[in-house]
Amino acid sequence: MWGRRSFFHALFIAFCSAQAAPAAEPVGQAVLIKTEVTGQAGPIEVNASVHRDERIRTSQSGLGQFLFRDGTKLAVGWGSSVVIDKFVFDDTQSVRKLTIKAAKGTFRWVSGNSKSSAYQILTPAGTIGVRGTAFDFYVGADGTTAVVLLNGAASFCGPGGCRQLQQRCDCVVANPNGDMTAAGRVDRNILDRLGNQRALPFLSGNQRLSGGLGMLGGCNMASVVPERRDRTRPPPAVAPAPQRQDPPQAEPRKEQPNKPDKPHHDRPYHDRPHHDKPHHDKPDRPDKHEGHGSHDDDGKPGNHGLDHREPQRHHDGDRDHKNDRNHDRSRNFNRGR
Numbered sequence: 001m002w003g004r005r006s007f008f009h010a011l012f013i014a015f016c017s018a019q020a021a022p023a024a025e026p027v028g029q030a031v032l033i034k035t036e037v038t039g040q041a042g043p044i045e046v047n048a049s050v051h052r053d054e055r056i057r058t059s060q061s062g063l064g065q066f067l068f069r070d071g072t073k074l075a076v077g078w079g080s081s082v083v084i085d086k087f088v089f090d091d092t093q094s095v096r097k098l099t100i101k102a103a104k105g106t107f108r109w110v111s112g113n114s115k116s117s118a119y120q121i122l123t124p125a126g127t128i129g130v131r132g133t134a135f136d137f138y139v140g141a142d143g144t145t146a147v148v149l150l151n152g153a154a155s156f157c158g159p160g161g162c163r164q165l166q167q168r169c170d171c172v173v174a175n176p177n178g179d180m181t182a183a184g185r186v187d188r189n190i191l192d193r194l195g196n197q198r199a200l201p202f203l204s205g206n207q208r209l210s211g212g213l214g215m216l217g218g219c220n221m222a223s224v225v226p227e228r229r230d231r232t233r234p235p236p237a238v239a240p241a242p243q244r245q246d247p248p249q250a251e252p253r254k255e256q257p258n259k260p261d262k263p264h265h266d267r268p269y270h271d272r273p274h275h276d277k278p279h280h281d282k283p284d285r286p287d288k289h290e291g292h293g294s295h296d297d298d299g300k301p302g303n304h305g306l307d308h309r310e311p312q313r314h315h316d317g318d319r320d321h322k323n324d325r326n327h328d329r330s331r332n333f334n335r336g337r
Contacts, residue, residue: 024051027087027098028072032065032210037076052087056080058105063207070094071112072119075213077201080105085122094118102139108202108213110134111152125174126158134216135165138199143176146194148186148203150216156180169219186219 026049030037036059037044040051050056050066056076058064064076069089076082086099094114101122111119111132119130124143128135133152139145147156149165156163159178165171171186173193191197201207203221208214 024053025087025089026050027052027084027089028066028068030064031067032063034063035059035061037062037064050084052084055083063209065209065211065213068095068098068112070098070114072098072114073108073110073112073211073213074100075108075202075209077106077108077207078198080107082107102137104139104141106136106138106199106201108134108136108209108216110213110216125176126156126180129155129157131155136200136202138194138196140194140196140199144173144194145175146171146173146190146199148200148219150219186221188221 024040028050030044030046030048030050033044033046038057039048040054044050044056044064056064056066058076058078058080060079062076062078062080066074066076068074068087070093072095074082081103082105083101083103085101086097087095088097089095094112095118096114097118097120098114099120099122103124109121109130111130111134116130116132121128121130121137123137123139123145125139125145128137128147131153133154134150135147135154136150137145137147145156147154147165149168149170151168154165156165156172156174158174158180159176160174160180163172163174163180163183165183167185169186170183171190172181172183173190174180186203191199198206200221202209202213203218205218205222
């Protein structure tokens with residue numbers, strides 16, 4: 001009897017405890033989803049809520065962009081896994097604590113409206129301290145972590161100490177065993193160091209982000225082309241064989257005549273009309289009665305015959321006067337006979 005009562009009493013307490021447990025707290029929502037991104041309840045769609053303690057995974061071609069309640073932005077690239085570990089929200093539209101655990105993959109972080117001390121990102125190689133900033137970070141399968149600063153300032157602390165990132169494109173690479181590089185400008189060789197040409201795809205431009213997440217530049221790594229494991233590489237293009245071209249043939253030389261071509265060259269030179277004579281021959285003299293080329297009485301060139309008309313008239317008058325005098329002499333002579 002008492003055993004049965006104890007059983008129902010324990011069952012009632014368990015039921016009440018389950019009813020009293022609050023549901024998972026929504027901490028943000030998805031604003032961009034490409035290919036496959038999953039959460040605790042299955043595939044995540046655009047505008048779907050994400051919750052505290054939820055693990056977010058992306059496929060080998062997946063991409064998700066998330067906006068938290070305080071304005072913090074997080075991009076999760078292909079082949080990634082991250083857990084929203086802690087999220088303590090207050091009434092001033094900011095958080096007192098926001099912690100995420102990045103197990104593997106590639107990410108971009110842009111701080112929101114909360115204090116810098118409220119943010120913390122945990123990786124297998126150490127902890128990223130946020131100073132009100134934007135940065136990319138990558139976590140390899142062996143835990144190797146790389147952080148590239150894009151704006152503001154950040155720090156990375158691990159077993160080997162801490163490094164400060166203070167200038168744009170500063171980069172730190174750390175291993176879980178404590179090995180850590182000094183902060184220095186990132187370049188394309190970092191992909192060889194990480195052993196993954198698909199690392200940091202937001203810097204290389206192989207994954208495109210939208211909104212403010214995509215306006216942060218690439219630190220001169222945009223020409224990097226990753227080795228896509230999820231696609232078959234096309235065969236290399238074969239350049240077409242150059243076509244054989246015959247050497248250019250020299251144009252036949254034109255026969256140069258002994259003398260320049262002249263009109264009516266089939267006629268003898270002495271039979272040519274006057275206008276066919278060479279230009280160096282003297283021009284024909286104009287007729288005297290036209291007055292061309294003659295001179296006036298004062299020795300000046302004539303005015304094309306016009307100025308000679310008047311002297312000609314005087315000459316004609318003199319001739320008529322002589323004829324009259326001869327006629328008178330003849331008449332007088334006949335009278336005297």
